[in-house]
Amino acid sequence: MLSLETMVGRLVIALVLGVLIGLERELVGKEAGMRTAMLVSSGAALFSMVGLALPYIISPEASLTGEILARNSGFLAVIANIVVGIGFLGAGIIIKNQERVHGLTTAAVVWMTAAIGVLAGIGLWQFALIATVIIVTVLYVLRRVNLADRARMQNGSGQ
Secondary structure (H helix, E strand, O other): OOOHHHHHHHHHHHHHHHHHHHHHHHHOOOOOOHHHHHHHHHHHHHHHHHHHHHHHHHOOOHHHHHHHHHHOOOOHHHHHHHHHHHHHHHHHHOEEOOOOEEOHHHHHHHHHHHHHHHHHHOOOHHHHHHHHHHHHHHHHHHHHHHHHHHHHHHHOOOO
């Protein structure tokens, strides 16, 4: 069973990583910014920790925990359902009008932020940190490339 200190530490890591991802979205004026990313990553971490702790909580005796783990993988469904729940949240962000789709990248960022939260929640905080740095870097670099392409197209040199 995870100690209280371990759970709080994982929650704080998820919060911080969510803020880092959300900061990038906030700085470019997107709908889902720091607060959303922070809540998504920390919520995913909390649900992941619940999934990890559940077999220990429902076991009537510590000696039976191994058997519960071996016979029942239902507690892993808690983690799996994070993906489904975040899919609904992301669907609410995406808007389609006649010309184009808006919010698709933001919805994908919310989905990735949940994955970061799961990583933090199950204790893979180093991988969560590396993934966060990669995601924020890719978002920043691709935004610069996209802005440069748009500027070239507006100036007529991209034709």
